[in-house]
Amino acid sequence: MEGSFISHALTTLFILLQFTTYMKSCSAIRPTLVTETNTDFIKKSCDEVTIYPKLCYTSLSTYANKIKSSPKRLAATALSVTLSATKSTSVVIKNMSKSHGLKLREAEAISDCVELVGDSVDELRRSMEELAHMGGSNFEFRLNNIQTWVSGALTNDDTCMDGFAGKGMNGQVKTTVRGLILGVANLTSNALALINNYGAIHRAP
Template identity: 45%
Template sequence: MNFLPLSRSVIILSVTILTITNLELAYGDTMFNQTQNSTEFIRASCNVTLYPSLCFKSLEHFAHMVDSSSMNLAHAALSVSLVHLDQALVIISRMRFMAMSAGEAGALRDCIDNLADSVDEMQRSMREFRRLGSRAGNMRFQISNIQTWVSAALTDEDTCFDDFGGVDGSITFTVRRMMRKIERLTSNSLALFNKFADDVIQGLIH
């Protein structure tokens, strides 16, 4: 399995941040006020997650994109989670060429397989998100698909973390620390999407 040094997700996120910075320079006070409102919206929304501090820190730079929209916020959270997951897969895959014990080598192989599955599931959720509402009468099914795929991605990340249980070594320490953050980002993104989904379903009912 070959991985590019810099994934497309990382490049897209970098371009997005640069675009936001340029907009701030161009529009000044108006965008500053909008950003303040959106930033507070993000802070309040993050309270539904298990890790609100990490949630806010990871999303505050996307206030212009979020624009006080729960849909935009959920999309941003899923995107951030996928970017970090992509990066982790690249880094952890490179660790295969480092010296390690047999136990670490086995755990690493299993972890890489699980992370590859997790990336695929998160990509599926993002593709479905972009099509959300495009097919009449299918909104609930699409929402369920996204929730299923993100939950599956989180399970695979947990499994990667657990693969190193009882295994000592510097690689074990590095991978488990990295995966703990990835798990929390994915957990937060799922919570924010569930909040958005609840709002959508309530709207469909009423």
């Protein structure tokens, strides 16, 4: 039983290490792939409007040539990165939920997280589709939809982590799940901030 859970935990850690290695490799090759003007735009946007500017810049700077100086493309890329991370997290948590070494409360909390993260994936996917069709007289309607869905995804992350509250839940399961969800929540928060910024810029005279 314990061995089964340890196996899932090791798988989770391996995925996290892969992600960290990938981000470092992207940072290493970035100077030859992107222009300073485009990365400056991303850094300035991240610094001015997001709560986690370092994460914002690290996760988006490798896409600078695609984003250029477009607030819409910046918001869309942030959504795309967040969706990918949320999908990966969903897979890991689903695998963890199949472990036979979980305590009852842990199993219940993870089961809730599986559903909540699944809902977040749907909301982020719908947000990307809506953003792709924004423009004209329906701009505010679509923007409101996106803000509602991304905010909902962020609430789902918080609710998932709340399921592991209390000292009785302390342990590797709580540490692993909350670590994964916190990373996704921070990306989601940044994406929402960049979406709000895009909306504000669009409204400006």
